[in-house]
Amino acid sequence: MTMPSFRYGDKVYEYAIHFLESRKKSISIHVLPDASVEVKAPAHTKPQKIDETMKKRARWVARHVDQTQQNLAQVLPREYISGETHFYLGRRYVLKIVRSELEQVKLIRGRFVVECRSPSKDRVRELLEAWYKEHAHAVFKRRLVSVAADIQWIQKAPPITVREMKKQWGSCSPKGRISLNWNLVKASMDCIDYVITHELCHLKEHNHSKQFYTLMDKHYPEWGPVKAKLDGMAELLLNE
Template sequence: MNVMATKPEYRDGNGFIAEVIRSPRKRTADIRVEDGAVSVVVPTELSIERIDSLLKTKRKWIKEKIALHREKAPVSGRQFVSGEAFSYLGRNYRLKVTKGNFAPVKLVQGRLLVSTPEGSQQPHMIRNALVRWYKRQAILKLTDKVDRYAERVGVKPAAIEVRSFKSRWGSCTQRGELHFNWQIMMAPNQLVDYVVVHELCHLLRHDHSPGFWKEVERVMPDFMQRKEQLKEYSTLLTL
């Protein structure tokens, strides 16, 4: 099963923080702006100087993409300040913000800790840091859950990826790849399990026919209750 989970580095792009992900499969650098968060996937041995130069060259384009995301993003009411609660697997954790050089989010003793420079960009940097944290947790937790349920479903997915979707929690491709919305990590564990089983069963049936739902019920007899609960939670799982 193919899962990308390399240890990230971070570079200050003067107004944004870029996550650097080194991959032996990459031959050229690839800059991405997703959910307002900047990442650059690069070959394993590419130097920090070359990465900084690339970010500087593309700075205008990156800032435009970030601004476009902010314009289109729905207003969540979040302030991204110390004491604010964020849900992870159905439990609320308080955010603790310290000023200083950027440091990625860590969950320590029931608190989400993050360090960022002060200034007008701080709330956006904190949000982006949280997005990155949720995505990395999603890779770890969803991989574990897929491994646990795949045998019970009777399938072997080709790959697992975490993505951003506007109106769905997951998808299954004809090639057997499972894609999950990182925001599902805000939902309670039992609802995350339902999404995993749902997508795994699509490896047996690529539709929502009665036969498909019978496969889901075989593995998860109370799936209908979980499905309805997920609908109720859907408007709350935003960042």
């Protein structure tokens, strides 16, 4: 069976349609981290209506698919050698390895400088990881306090834990403890604020209910494109 598709520029973009029963009222388009396109539509939507919607949104979808594909193409295994780039707060920094008696990482003049006695791949990675975790802690804590201050129903910013997570950026325990993936500090500040807002909204709504998204819309109205950006970069930021 061939998939439905639309044409934009000189490329053809395929998409999968999922018809949803229940309360869904409008057609939504999602570009997934693997650059595939998923369309969610209310049950019994006419194919022609979906086709029209895709043509109307073609430019947006094509841009996101292309961007995601480009990001995926750049995901090569990390070598931890000079010249390689590593992310911090949404920017790429060139790595420079320096043999030194000191063991430290510095971010100076747009470079990650790793000073190390015997710079093996594992040792450089270890030093960088420690640097990221330390900065993740400071950045997340600062942003959490700031984001929480803008949400009236939060009295006090909850405690956070910075952790190693494979598949998620954050989580919120039933007791209200927020955990964040240290790799998130590689993403830009709007992405960090989006994940923090998402977890804070879970303090009130524990699942992804309609009420949950109403809260998200209220406290972070522009969360949609920010989430799409973060999803598009996930492979790249979680690559070690």
